[in-house]
Amino acid sequence: MTTRNRILLALVGVVVLAATAVVYTGLVRARNRDGAAAATDDVTLTGPRFLFRSTADAERGHLATVAADDPGGARAVSNVVCNRVYAAGGTGLCLRPESGLTTYQLVVFDAALSVKQEIPLVGLPNRARVSPSGQRVDWTVFVTGDSYNGGKFSTRAGMLDTASGALEGTLEDFAVTVDGKPYQAADLNFWGITFAQDENRFFATMSTGNHRYLVEGDVSARTVRTVRDNVECPSLSPDGKRIAFKSAVDGDPAKGWRLSVLDPASGAVTPLAEERSVDDQPAWLDARTVAYGIPRDGGHSDVWAVPADGSGTPRLLIPEAESPAALEPPR
Template identity: 65%
Template sequence: MTRRVVLALLGAVLLTAVAVGYGVFTTTRVQPAVSVTDRLSLTAGPGILFRSTAPESKGHLAMVATEDPGGPRSVSALNCLRVDAAGGTGICLRQDGALPTFQATILDSKLDVKKEIPLVGVPNRTRVSGDGRLVAWTVFVAGDSYNNGRFSTRAGLIDLETEDMIDSLEFLPVTLDGHPYTAADLNFWGITFAADDNTFYATMSTDGRRYLVAGDIAAKSIRTIAQNVECPSLSPDGRRIAFKSAIDADPAKGWRLSVLDLASGARTSLAETRSVDDQSAWLDPNTIGYAIARGADDSDIWAVPADGSGSPRLLIPHAESPAALR
């Protein structure tokens, strides 16, 4: 076992405390009704899959009807730190035993386990491509010499059809502003997939800057597109990216949600003015969903229009990591 792996595992307990943190937002609301079941399905009709943070079902994968997101929820026995689903495929990033080690658990449409992939680090982000063929994950790790003991990230992906896997995007060649680029401090996180099962977008950080990058799986390459774009989420039409951006390019000041038009480069600030430390999700072509913390280990899912209009609204109390099932 390498020194990097050992240090990552030793730091996992501490990292767990920050892996699902999103800021501070505290309020009191009526608890949602809960129906405990092992018969959840990813193809049962319009719904929203999420990770429950309610006291009676904390950490469990759960689902609500799209037309009544604040209403009764069905709760699975699966316990996850982060979830996503699309195209009949689900992914649950979870602890895989008594020790602080973790795995990416691939699920079929009935939420039965299809594959388990060991993760060296604490789960933070995950995504499934629209047709369910590709899945991606991001983890926190510790021990990189260049990072002075701070946390770093690793992001990887797998093609479930071919079984081809990229363990870490750090292994791929990078083009920055049109020129080949290498650096010891490269970090990647927040992968999102295009519909062609080849193109992906992610965040890359280096030299104190954060970039939106586009990746080509077949060519095994990455290129930068824009600065100060984090945790991208590609729209259903493939033309827009919802993202968080650090205020004044300084994460210490918090993040704001925006939408980037890929063709024009235009950015639209969304109506949510609170700091959002999350990889948001497109609930439909016009609505962005995201988590806001209400305490140390509790969150709510909120929604806001993708065109900058309107105002935020509470969607699912005591919940995070939303995935719209269509």
């Protein structure tokens, strides 16, 4: 299926998504009217701080930061509302509802939260990442309308070059290799991109049939190849040698997801000490620590952290928060 046809089908799917979107957007705006936190002058994408999306009632959805050495302490809250956020290299990414509409948009910020670019999104925001230098941003949305999928949600994963402002297409346009052989299928879905330091190499999840593969990609060559099965939402470590990820328990998403760390060179997998189901793309806070969101009732969530070597126990890092990112290069 061509990109043009996928986009046309996705546009049809927006009609279905609109009902969900308007409910969510209405809830966010209602909460904002009831006492959203005012913008503060000290909200910037500079460290040593953690960026996150607040889930506290008075600031629901607002982009916020907190000191890395006191993550449970006072937070700086902006007036920017997002569904997902991330930042690296002085570049911020926000997936948010469009003002007055039931659709969404991708917004790229500079370190001072000044808008650099806005792009309409077809679908419901799901994942957001920024490459280490800030040169590229990537995102995943849920869409409907793919004929093979019977009206259920599918995904689209796209990239943007922040230097040129050029869209680099979706991963569905890349040439795929499965187990060393060229592969084509109508049911290809991609999500959860994470970039290496060179900005060209990346990892992501690819699903087809009953498999959810970890794939390694090359932006310049526009290729992806499978690396390992049952790996979702990868996150490359600061040294580029390990990948934090979630995997379906016993290969069955209905049983939940377990966080682990993969050493691609040896193939060794280290289960992390977090034994609760984590349906999130983990984020590296430094070379030793992985963070992730755990939802609670009523749309609330907390960010937890756990050692990346499988030791220790999970600890509450930032209450009333999700979608975390470290705002200085992790070491």
